[in-house]
Amino acid sequence: MWHGATHAFKDLAMSCVGQFLDFFLKKRKKHINIVVATSGDTGSASIESVRGIKNIDIIVLLPHGRCTKVQELQMTTVIEDNVHVFAVDGTSDELDVPIKNLFADVDFVKKHNLMSTNSVNWARVLVQIAHFFYAYFQSAPTTNGETLPAVEIVVPSGGAGNITAGCIAQKMGLPIRLVAAVNKNDTIHRIVQNGDFSLGDTRTSLASAMDIQEPYNMERIFWLLAESERDNVKLIMEEYNEKKQVKLPQELHRKVSGAMTSCSVTDENILAAIRRCWEENKYLLCPHSAVAVFYHYQQFNAEQSSTRCCFAPASAAKFSEVILKASLTPDVPEEIKALMEKETRSIFLKKDDDWEKSLRDKIEALDQQRQSS
Incomplete structure (x- = not known):
């Protein structure tokens, strides 16, 4: 099930979601902010599905040091202007908490057109x-x-x-x-x-x-x-x-x-x-x-x-x-080997940082930047 862009089964559904969003956002002339927490594969598949799409910004929270190096590089090496990655010192369950809090704030969600591409997305x-x-x-x-x-x-x-x-x-x-x-x-x-x-x-x-x-x-x-x-x-x-x-x-x-x-x-x-x-x-x-x-x-x-x-x-x-x-020899394709040589970009959040505030600040800054451009 993993023969997609990021070598994960989520590529099929995520690529469909990305195309649906691109089509309807262009038609309605709207912009959205996607906020995603990942345990490893969701983040990279989400990024791949919307990277470079003008009407979308995506913010991904990854559990720093708790997914594989390849999974992390698949997220942090994407340097598109609409991709924003936070490497967070926490578990994937902990990363869900600030996102749940954001979506519980209905006024904030409406003001900034928030959505998620975690599997909570139908x-x-x-x-x-x-x-x-x-x-x-x-x-x-x-x-x-x-x-x-x-x-x-x-x-x-x-x-x-x-x-x-x-x-x-x-x-x-x-x-x-x-x-x-x-x-x-x-x-x-x-x-x-x-x-x-x-x-x-x-x-x-x-x-x-x-x-x-x-x-x-x-x-x-x-x-x-x-x-x-x-x-x-x-x-x-x-x-x-x-x-x-x-x-x-x-x-x-x-x-x-x-x-x-x-x-x-x-x-x-x-x-x-x-x-x-x-x-x-x-x-x-x-x-x-x-x-x-x-x-x-x-x-x-x-x-x-x-x-x-x-x-x-x-x-x-x-x-x-x-x-x-497992005492076996990995078989790594060239596109994954190439990740090791690429430039990376992410924002690190420590355990005692206010993760929810960091997300809110980032979303507001993105919208202000977009409105002034």
Whole structure:
């Protein structure tokens, strides 16, 4: 799924969003400010989709030192006038907080035409539904009967945007069984297994783009599955936002666990899956893809009665450090090697800086500059 401009699955949906925005902004003669927090791949895909577009400024917050060097360079080496990168001393969950605060300020949002291209943006989830239909028809065994056979699709999950698209595909009638595969940041796994929706400390893992403890798209999944009890979802989220923990009602938990199963994978499991896949297939997995493939190996060792597809969301070329840890040789394309020689540009924010104020100041400065030019 990663054969796009930044070697990540988000390129497809993000490129569509960028073109939609360019078309409608030109038509309406408007300008917007995009504000994005990233755990690794979202930032670079967002930048690539809108770089150089006159009617858009994009501000990206990246977790400095918590994504790979290649991921960071894919953001900081873009020197277009409409691209502005903050390298922040914090986790991706922490970076979400000032952005949530900005969007809670309705007057500020309207005044500066703010939007986001994180997976909270519905257009991204909409495009990603296509992933599941494509995967299904690539994987489904041929049958002479009228009933379409089921396919299990294993989805590496962080913010849960992609698996939300899978839930919508299910609702549309696609006969898929979903598996949410997470690293040791296991909020989604705990929700699926026992209805425990609680916040833990964000832990660093080899699958760094999935180092997320607050999968904000789970609210969408709850709403999709709750059906006649959708009013309860608002109460659940209000309780979670206040206490950072809530136990799902029994009926809602039953529906969530009926829509998907889950697994949580350690760093050791990730390295083992990368090695085994290379030994058996001569295919280099990125650590996020390896989370899904480790689940497959577990099931493959036990039984092989169903058709299964594992999503591979990023290229291994972006994670050379992990490939080396697996005692394998990275295969890095020339365009990624070239990043190492490029000029970089970013603004560093320390832990004790006021991140929200920095964002507000930057947005206001950009609008003032644009209005005076």
